[in-house]
Amino acid sequence: MKVYLYLNEPRAMPNSFFTGDRAKLAGVPYGDQTAMCTSTPEVKHWLSDSLLYVFKNVHGLGGIFTITASENRTNCTSHYQKEKCPRCKDRSVAEIIAEVNSVMADAVHRADPKADVLAWDWGWRDDFAPEIIAKLPDSVWLMSVSEWSLPIERGGIKSNVGEYSISSVGPGPRAAKHWALARERGLKTVAKVQFNVTWEFAAVPYLPVADLVAEHAVKLSGSGVNGLMLGWSLGGFPSPNLEIARLAESQKTDADDILNKIAKEYYGDGAAAAREAWTTFSTGYREFPYNGGLCYNGPQHWGAANLVFPKPTNYRATMVGIPYDDVKSWCAIYPAEIAAGQFRKVAESFGKGLTPLRRAVDLSPTERRVQTESEFRFAKAAQLHFASSANMIDFNALRNRRIDTTDTAEKEKLFAEMQKVLADELRISKEMYRLAKSDSRIGYESSNHYFYIPMDIAEKIISIKHFKYTINGDK
């Protein structure tokens, strides 16, 4: 196992940094910060010397991977505003970005010729990417998010995948194009994927949608990529999904063979039933209402822990935060009824797949029972999260309609519908409480830590029970 450093350098510095001798290093101004201009020899030396120092003093590092146009403000063209820098304005975007990568690659390889340098194309605009790839140093690997730009249609809504999708099987057109350009000039290529969990849903260690993972892994294996990054800001846990990726890479066989092998290994006599469950989960999960906004703001990671608010909180859902009752942000590009409907479809398929999975667990070898029972809990938790997400979207949409109407009869009707949703949500919350108590990995993801603990679900149950006393007659 090796450690790779993620480098998003040189970070912009506070304006106060650029005094005295440093004034000449100032590049593009970014409000209270300013870019350290990589068109100056001093900044290039700083980048180079610091990496040389790290790689000479920390032995055994695997290498680095870079992002050179991220959300963070770094080089003068990281946000495509190079015209504001007196030096960079006359250079091309490709020249600046490729140079930052070259400086870092040279330094790493001077210290350790065997270390890998992965240049990630994240944030490279499609119109600039081919020229950047053409100018990269020969020693780097080009990494691209496999599923980026895949066209999808969910619930009749057409869109394109950005990143972080397990429900969409890559590779997509952007990665395919960039890898081809890199390969033409002899660079190695890497696919960035998510195979355990992702921003679509991250509250279990891995999602048993094995067919989707196998299909994607086999396609990548056939595409000629030289490496995989199996997770980024969300990671997960050692899982059968990762073993699927390993088999696809090492044995160059088809998805069915891989799935049969893994199913046999984990489930023994229950292999056929496990495969039926995985296929049912995977088929349903293709309906996930994917959208970047929904992934970050939606209620799916919190599931039953998300409270019932009788009146609008007016709080915004936040990334890696609490979804509150911000149903508009949750649903992003989807009308609420479509988002709820898609979550319901996914929940139903998980519910259906739990029957063969139970059978498979009961037939699994004793020495594998701890793992197979875990998988059942993760699938059950996923089903409850998706069902709860549908409920909470419905509930908040109904609540908002009830607030907006002055028609008493309509208010009564909406109230009855809300009560019906909450009766189901109460059942889900009680099941989820027991499940979360039984396995401390549920509700946890290593970069987000606990989305919730069992006591949060207890609070949800109280919020449901409290609801009718608060809302009835608008008290």
Ligand SMILES: [Zn+2]
């Ligand atoms: Zn500059």
